[in-house]
Amino acid sequence: MIIIQTPLRVSLFGGGTDFPSYYLEHGGCVLSSAIDKYIFVTIKKRFDDKLRIGYTRTEMIDRVDEINHELIREAMRLTGIAKGVEITTMGDIPDQGSGLGSSSTVTVGALHALYAYKKELVLTERLAQEACHIEREVLGKPIGIQDQYIAAYGGLRFMEFTTGGEVVGHRLELSERTMRRLSDNLLLFFTGVTRKADTILKEQKTNIKDRLTILSEMKHIAHVACDEIQNENIDAVGTLLHESWLLKKQLASQISNSALDDMYETARKAGAVGGKISGAGGGGFLLLYVPRGQQEQVRDALKDFQEYPFTLGQDGSKVIFDYQR
Template identity: 55%
Template sequence: MIITKTPLRISLFGGGTDFPNFYQEEEGCVLSTAIDKFIYVIIKERYDHKIRVGYSDTELVDHLDALKHELVRECLRKTGIHQRIEIATMADIPSAGSGLGSSSTVTVGLLQAMYAYLNMPQNHEALARQACEVEIDILGKPIGVQDQYIAAYGGQRFMHFSAAGVSVKSIDIQAENWATLNQNLMLFYTNITRRAETILDEQNKNIGQRIDHLRTLAQFAKEACTLLQQGNLHEIGALLHESWRVKRELASRISNEYLDALYQTARKAGALGGKIAGAGGGGYLLLYCPSAQQPQVRQALHSLSELPFNLERNGTRIIFEQR
């Protein structure tokens, strides 16, 4: 039996510049961080030749092609496992439609577990790259490539995307600044679950008309990286606000009147900046708010559920292995 543990993430800056249609011609830059909310994958050999998959549904099939769970199906196909296998996935929070990168987190965790099962360990880069192949090249999802890399590597990362490839760098942040950033970030559930693919598909189609917006978002990611390294954390809040003003113009459903009202309420209560996590349209509202103002923000957003979390240094890893 193998168990893997893979983190969800919050994308702070540069989302949208990690689309291949953009970075094949331009420069994509993303600043993202893993958080201590995880998706677990359990994998073990079966006593018969069937494939059993447990998630929100349960599947028991004789042949790989009969699996409805497309991520499991294509990860099994990619790793060459076609029978005698049992897989289960579990999450710390209801993560589908959350904007916290759950689809890519599942994919990375599945690949990590399957390769461990086969005694063929892969490094972080290989896991992220193959997760992109599964989601984008094989399944044709209209998504970017940042989520796969942050799920694999963990920590707080500056990612650069270009036609030459992907580079992932750890950001050198002093311990006290890491602690302050950790304390000042807040997540609130907007009570809206959305399909990211619908928003991302429109965003992908709009790239040609939004080149200047995307260039600005990539530049914000660079500036944010510098601010973190210098310890100018409160400027991160203001930059998040400016970034959100640009990001919401990438597609029509990234925000709406309800989400705009929530964000403005949080700003009036003391949040310096924020955004709707992930593709937008619902899921979680991310805020940067100094600790002194957080009680007022919680009161102003009392109708929403807050998700307490910490920044996470580790990427995907094996937490149990018994043969």
């Protein structure tokens, strides 16, 4: 049996500028971080040639083409494993629609598990690129490309997407104290709503040409946030998150709604400086920047919503167990 641990993420700044239809013309950038919540993918050899795929449901099939779980199906096609394995996914969050990058995390984790099963060492960059290929090109999902890279590499990363199609990223090398301060001031609350991101992202993608000024400003804020964090001005993050969220809501009609706006304003009145709905929007998790002195007031104001304690994580996708007989 092999077990792969792959992190979920919080997207902090620049989301939307990682669509190829935008950055191939204008360049893009994001600041995003892995967190200490994961999706685990296990793979083991079966005694027969059948395939067993376990997630929120169980599939027992004879051929890869029969697999309903499209991410695992395409990962198996790409890696060439066609029979006699059992693959299971387990996660620390709702199955889908969380806004924490779970689809890309599953894709990266599945690829990593399948290559490990083949005893093939692959570069982190290849895992990210192949996950992008599966989700965007094979399955045609209207998504950006930050999630796959964060899932593969981990850490708090600033990534730039060039007009030439390159992804140039680096991990922010912060002191342990600075990283802890940033992490301690971020809170996550579940909105109670999960959603399919595709509808929101399709509209956002369609609107790109009419939102160039907004996207340019979001890109600028991502650069400023990166500089402020590296200069240890952590409290600037809250204000910048608020400014960026006001811009992001204009990218598509379903990114926010009256209920989400009310939740966010309730948190702001209680002491949150800024925040955003994580991921595409429309539901999932509300990420807030709250100074430690105001956190209990915010928790009390949002007592009807489940808090999801987390810390920013360093690990990317990795093998945590490997025993093959």
